[in-house]
Amino acid sequence: MHKPHPTPQRLADICVVGAGYVGLTAAACFAALGHRVRCVENDQRRLSQMRRGETPIYEPGLDGLLREGMSTGRLTFTSEIDQAVPGAEVAFLCVGTPARPDGHPDLRQLAAAARQVATAATGDLVVAVKSTVPPGTCEALQLLSDDAASPDVRISVASNPEFLRESQAVSDFFHPDRVVVGADEEATGSCIATLYPSEWPMLRCDRRSSELIKYASNTFLALKISFANEIAGLCEHVGAEAVSVLAGVGMDQRIGPSFLAHGPGFGGSCLTKDVSGLVATADALGYDTPVARATLDVNAWARGRVVDKLATLLGSLAGKAIAVLGMAFKAGTDDVRDSPAVTIAERLLAEGAAVSTFDPVAEPEALRHLQHPDAYSAVSGADAVVIATAWPEFAQLDPARLASVMSGRVILDTVGVLDPAAAAASGLDVILPGRSAMDTFHPVMVRPLEWALDAVLV
Ligand code: UDX
Secondary structure (H helix, E strand, C coil): CCCCCCCCCCCCEEEEECCCHHHHHHHHHHHHHCCEEEEECCCHHHHHHHHCCCCCCCCCCHHHHHHHHHHHCCEEEECCHHHHCCCCCEEEECCCCCECCCCCECCHHHHHHHHHHHHHCCCCEEEEECCCCCCCHHHHHHHHHHHHCCCCCCEEEEECCCCCCCCCHHHHHHCCCCEEEECCCHHHHHHHHCCCCCCCCEEEECHHHHHHHHHHHHHHHHHHHHHHHHHHHHHHHHCCCHHHHHHHHHCCCCCCCCCCCCCCCCCCCCHHHHHHHHHHHHHHCCCCCHHHHHHHHHHHHHHHHHHHHHHHHHCCCCCCEEEEECCCCCCCCCCCCCCHHHHHHHHHHHCCCEEEEECCCCCCHHHHHHECCCHHHHHCCCCEEEECCCCHHHHCCCHHHHHHHCCCCEEEECCCCCCHHHHHHCCCEEECCCCCCCCCCCHHHCCCCHHHHHHHHC
């Protein structure tokens, strides 16, 4: 049975600019809540796909909502901002804010969208910024909008950051931990807040605080992952099990278990970009953020560690055949932006290895020539295999079949999807980062434990 969607506090005509992960999810989900939504997308290929009821991105549940919205007539698509804005009460800006080489986000698409929306407005309009931006951006967009709008139109710019995760975007929209609305005027904040159901947790604050909440949240998530990776590395040195250590740490309710999975480092379109954005914003103001900087440094180290470990296991990488399984930045998505798997494959190529790849849905453009139609074909003849993305189907791989097609024995399972005992039974050597042989007493332990030996010797 189809679960009914929750009811918002009121229904409105809204416009969503940009139909990427954030915009298309917001547009389809707002339409499911009952709002009338006009979604603006200027890429003609994506536009015609959406008009046919197809989602241009792989996102579970989104195509159903898209077709539902289109069939009720509440969700429409256009490439023309001036057709979408007149009559709308709120325009959500959901365009990309990609990272520049200096770490600051490139806000040109956002500024252009804000200007076009303000120019197209024929009546008072609230502009809600969903794109992730540095604090102060809404105020800059306010000035720009005041300048572009006709004198009888009042534009109020507010911040309403989006926290959705790719592959769980629809469920995140309908079950938010919080909806944040940052506005400097009560009426503007209420106009946005009441578009959501009253039972959803809501935080109302000023615009700069709202903008910083998004940066700080993503930085904290990234920091938890880097911490997990640092501790996993330490586990290898002291002979402890990272999975147990991190589970034990996460059971403390003050810490919590999520975002403590160690692996090849974080990737995707947001975490690196937003931590870099926070660091760059602080730098520009003469304020240092060493914790955020270390988070990025540890992440780069975590990716490199995978290749270094492989080099140690194989003696050298030059001329070795290595299969990388999983190219998406995480399981459940076709997104390869800032994917650790891509960095690993590129570094292996740079070290002279012959690389073959497989992913159930993702296909990085630059590495397309390495892609195989299935996992067994990719690992065929491989000296070693790296599992870089935790696709559940990798857990179903038949170890005997893997062993029979591979040339070597080593599988570096960076995300812990394989059953090492079953693989060992087929003669495979599954290496799990964050784990080391505990049967020998590591000499390095003697120095810090000298006090204990002294006590035994007297
Ligand atoms: C993230 C934020 O979670 C979301 O709130 C924000 O709006 C956008 O950025 P997303 O990029 O979709 O979402 O992916 P997420 O599920 O957060 O994972 C990010 C990266 O961290 C992935 O590479 C993932 O594999 C990695 N990760 C996540 C870990 O390495 N360990 C973990 O414990 C969790």
